[in-house]
Amino acid sequence: MTESHRPAALSGIRVLDLTRVLAGPWCTQNLADLGAEVIKIERPVSGDDTRNWGPPYVKDAYGRDTTEAAYYACANRNKYSVAVDIASPRGADVVRRLARQCDVLVENFKVGGLRKYGLDYDSIRAVNPALVYCSITGFGQTGPYANRPGYDFMIQGLGGLMSITGERDDLPGGGPQKAGVAVTDLMTGMYSTVAILAALLERGRSGEGQHIDMALLDCQVAMLANQNMNYLTTGQAPRRAGNAHQNLVPYQVFAAQDGHLIVAVGNDMQFQAYCRVIGQESLAEDRRFRRNNGRVVHREALIPILAEAMKRRPRDEWLLALEQAGVPAGPINTLDQVHQNPQVKARGLLQMVPHPLAGHVPTVANPIRLSASPLTARRGPPLLGEHTAMILRERLGMSEAEIADFIAANVNQTGH
Template sequence: MSALSHLRVLDLSRVLAGPWATQQLADMGATVIKIEKPDGGDDTRGWGPPFLKDRDGQPTRESAYYLCANRGKQSVAIDMASPEGQAQLHELVKSCDVVVENFKVGGLKKYGLDYATLSAIKPDLVYCSITGFGQQGPRADQAGYDFMIQGLGGLMSITGEQHGEPQKVGVAVTDLFTGMYATVAILAALAHRDRTGIGQHIDLALFDCQLAMLANVASNYLVGGVNPPRYGNAHANIVPYQAFPASDGHVIVAVGNDGQFARFAELCGHAEWASDARFATNKARVENRTALVPLIEAALIQQPRAHWIAGMESAGIPGGPINTIPEALAEPQAVARGSVVDIPHPLGSVRMVANPIKFSRTPIRYDAPPPMLGEHTQHILARD
């Protein structure tokens, strides 16, 4: 039995933050009913190429983007703008534990699908709203998208090379983090409901989650009062903790304490660095990074990546290569952990990155692919 096989979720969300949260719940065994527009369905179905290929190798209309966040769900095509669709959804919610939506603030009220309406139908309902800026505040009525939130929320100001332009992260991290916060919040609200019999409304904002993601960098500012700069691949609070050029490419060095630094200095052929007052402690190394980093660069450029990676592994110094995506997914560790799964699909099969959670008693199963548009409409509506 799966961990959440008792749970039923009505998924009204679109794009990535909401679907990412409901995929986590689906992975853990919840029945997730994904409500889609009859005409076209989820917008992300068209966010390609690439598109899934069928058994004959021909592209289909199922985009890789849509596939990545919708496995294990059941697709029901309903026009929520119609009285009939609204009645069907009101009936569905009676048998659901959770509703997840990411419409603009107040956007579902005209359809009778807002928290006030649905909680009157089912008082113990857990209702999670994901918006750009939350349910109140001067920006509450604005739409929010990952890219703009990365900029507005400060993340881009600390991402990129020190003297280059601000950069967004290569994946939609604000959406993904918000989805994960939503999953945690939903499970906590369900625990509260199970104790008290009372549901509640969860108000999650991409902007709030982005600020929380700043973690130690925000803390550096709040404690130190200095606007954090961009460090490229370096770390604000640890040195050396960055990528360095070897003779044939780049290698990551992630020294985490003074003992590791002493071993790293010896590996570089400069054991004296560890006794140099400028470099002996992490505090000193951070203060003198502009003196130390060129010395490390001069040492590492003398040998290829494999030399340094093998040496760091032998000495217990964190570090490694900078893999491409194909290299990362083919890493022996990824293979050993089953990090890529092949799931049967009505059109053939689809390869996906596995959920990283490993349960000892309720392992995650990969027997339900991302659904075709409206695939489960008749089954779900007939049941309810």
């Protein structure tokens, strides 16, 4: 059935973005991709911290580095950038005036940090009671750690993720290991997106906004999922297991003749099929290994047998044979191989978006697929203050002289 395209899902929603680095910008980029108008407030001259987190940098049409860090570009497409010194009374007033016109405000200042500027939730609620106001911090608005700064890396350690990530302590290379991307920031951004959408839906019933309190630590602990329950049901803290799975066997990396592959057996029927492919049918009938719970208990006896069998053929032969048998398996790709993968290409994950310095920049498409109101990458990440004049003119009705004076004062007040 063909569906007619409708306006973007969040068309008509305006978001004031007072965030920087990754968790907050990831959230607001989701909202922008869904069609919201996102106005990113940045410090004059320096802007979002990640603008300088390079190299690498976005390339121009001639392959030369621009001044825009690739890190910044990953989380800020589809936004407008307005440079405002909120520490000045005039700058804070501009943000308050914009907040009156917005449906959502997202900020990641330290707890209480915006109160002195009159930009905290209670102050903004007084002028816009329908506003959904989302605060993202390391540890939340309450508790003994509330005033501490929080960064993804330290939260991965404090929140338990590093205790279950990495090779076993008794094997070479064992010890604590962080994830390869800032998963705590990213999950906090995703949880914050869900919370904002829920609050907007509730506002449709009540007519009132509300304050959302999001913490990196909360999200880190919550996302441990089955590992939380493994501990809560046994009283035993899970330990690092390398590429193995705590609750499924075999579900890990194996070495083939010429490389490595992942085998992810999720049920007993798949294990039977796997044993047939590797020529070890008797294992599927062994009382120790017939059921997954037995395989978990007798992991140390089973895995060496499987590992030895997997060394007998090249990786790609195994992958083809396992696919034909319906056994989940896959290669371990580098990012260049990921972006050459035919499935990744077919899904259109790599997109090019307009950029004022580079002409066009690559971006990875939002994975949300809506059939009638699809998400689009309309613009690349904005230059610092690129839309200051436009927003002041169109949203606040300021004259050209007022805009010029405001921009000049902004720069002078930052000491530059």
